[in-house]
Amino acid sequence: MNERHAPGYSTLQITLHWVIAALVAFQLLFGEGMTNVREAAEEGATSSGVDFAASIGHYWFGIAILALVLVRLGVRLTQGVPPHPVAAPTWMGWAAKLVHWAFYLMLVAMPVLGLLTVYVSDEFGDIHKLGKPVFLALIAVHVLAALYHQFIKKDGALRRILVPAR
Template identity: 35%
Template sequence: MVSSFSMPQRILHWIMALLILFNLIFSDAMETYGRVFFGGQTPTPEQVSAANIHAYVGIAVLVLAVVRLCLRFFQGVPPEPEQEPPFLRVVAKIGHWAFYALFFVMPFAGIGAYYFGNKTAAFAHAGPMKLLMWALIVAHIAGALVHHFYWKTDVLKRMTSG
C-alpha cells in the first residue's frame, strides 16, 4: 500500500497549483482579448501576445494533468486517514475528481473559446468553471489545514515532504 505521494506526483501537484493560480490571478489579458474579439473588433498584436501566455499556461496544465492522471493510476495514492469522518471522505473524493475534471474541461473550453471563437465556451471557462475552481481551491486548502491542525494527520506532509 502507498503511504505517500511519489516525488513526481508531488512535483506535478505543486507545478500545476502554481500554473493554475497564475492563470486565475493574471487573467486580465485574456479577458481583454475576449472583450475585444467577441465585441467584433480585431485584437492588437500586443493583446494577442498577452492572451497567448494565458493560453499556453492552460495547455501546459492540460498536458501535466494527463501525466498526473497516469501517475495516479500507475503509482496509486495513499489511503484516506482513519481520523477523517466517512462523509468527509466522500466529499474529499468528489472534490479531488472535480479538480481532475476541471484540469481537462477548463483548458478544452479555453481552447474552444480562444482558438475557435466559441462564445459559450468562453462564458463557461471564465464564469462558472473559474468560480468552481476557486471554490475547490479554497475547500482543498481548508481541508488540508483541518487535517493538519485539527485531526493531526499526515495529509499535508504526504504532499510536501513525503
C-alpha cells in the same frame, strides 16, 4: 496523534501537484488578459502589452495544465494514492475523493473549453468563464480541509503532499 503519518505521494505526484497549482494560480490571476485582448480585437483597438503577454501566458499555461493533468491522471491510475489518515471518518474520505475528482474534471475541462473558445466559437468562452468561481470554491474547500487536518486533526494528511513516500 501528532506522530501518525499517512504515507506520502510519490515525488512525481507531489511535483505535478505543485506545478499545476502554480499554473492554475497564474491562470486565475491573469486570465482576464485573454478576455481584454479578445475584446480589444473585436473593437478594432489595440491591447496593452501586459494584456497581450498575459493572454499568451494564459493560452500556453492552459495547454501545459492539460498535458500535466493527463500525466497526473495516468500516474494516479498506475501508482494509486496514499491511504487517507486512519482516523478520518468515511464521509471525509468520500468528500476528499469528490473534491479531487472535481479538480481533475475542471483541470481537463477548462483548457479544452479555452481551446474551443479560440478555435471554434466565442460561445465556449462563456462556459469557460464560469469555471473561475468553481475553481476558487474548490481551492477554498481544499485548502481549508488541509489546514483542518494539519492544525485540528493533526493526522499527517498535509504531510502526504509535502514529503514524498520512501
